[in-house]
Amino acid sequence: MTKRKNTRRIVVHCLLTDPSWHGPVSVDEVRRWHMDERGWADVGYHAIIRHSGAIEIGRDEGAVGAHAVGYNLDSLAVALEGGCDIHVEPRTDKLTYTETDRHFTSMQFRSLEAWIKGKLVVYPEITEICGHRDIPGVTKFCPSFDVRKWWLGVERRAAQMALPFRKPPLGIPIED
Numbered sequence: 001m002t003k004r005k006n007t008r009r010i011v012v013h014c015l016l017t018d019p020s021w022h023g024p025v026s027v028d029e030v031r032r033w034h035m036d037e038r039g040w041a042d043v044g045y046h047a048i049i050r051h052s053g054a055i056e057i058g059r060d061e062g063a064v065g066a067h068a069v070g071y072n073l074d075s076l077a078v079a080l081e082g083g084c085d086i087h088v089e090p091r092t093d094k095l096t097y098t099e100t101d102r103h104f105t106s107m108q109f110r111s112l113e114a115w116i117k118g119k120l121v122v123y124p125e126i127t128e129i130c131g132h133r134d135i136p137g138v139t140k141f142c143p144s145f146d147v148r149k150w151w152l153g154v155e156r157r158a159a160q161m162a163l164p165f166r167k168p169p170l171g172i173p174i175e176d
């Protein structure tokens with residue numbers, strides 16, 4: 001497995017599993033898809049986030065992943081279980097991540113946020129958080145939601161919480 005020399009971005013994917021698929025999709029299952037069906041050396045993603053919010057470790061984090069052609073060398077990849085609506089279509093018309101018909105859970109988004117925040121501490125050189133479909137030339141809908149918009153919301157909330165406690169104005173003595 002080739003060691004990754006740079007880590008500049010995090011690319012979010014989905015497993016494109018639909019709501020009618022009740023069987024859980026573990027990292028072992030995805031590893032089997034990628035190794036047996038695609039002939040890769042290991043699962044392509046560095047982590048997978050299950051519907052429960054559980055984070056499963058995939059490919060060795062220091063290794064180059066296999067998930068976005070031309071962008072593997074300097075990126076970390078995480079994939080969410082789910083991503084298809086009831087029509088088994090990765091929908092692009094409604095992009096808000098809260099839609100339950102996209103087969104994601106709020107626990108997944110909490111875990112995704114925590115996972116990304118952790119990686120930003122380990123790799124301060126990361127400058128981009130994006131979805132697979134944000135990569136130039138990609139025509140897939142993966143991961144079926146707008147990662148950049150979602151991450152902006154996360155940052156906005158963090159910035160609000162970090163606001164310093166407002167001291168009351170010192171007050172200019174009033175002369176009379």
Ligand SMILES: [Zn+2]
Nearest residue numbers: 013014132142
């Ligand atoms: Zn993808």
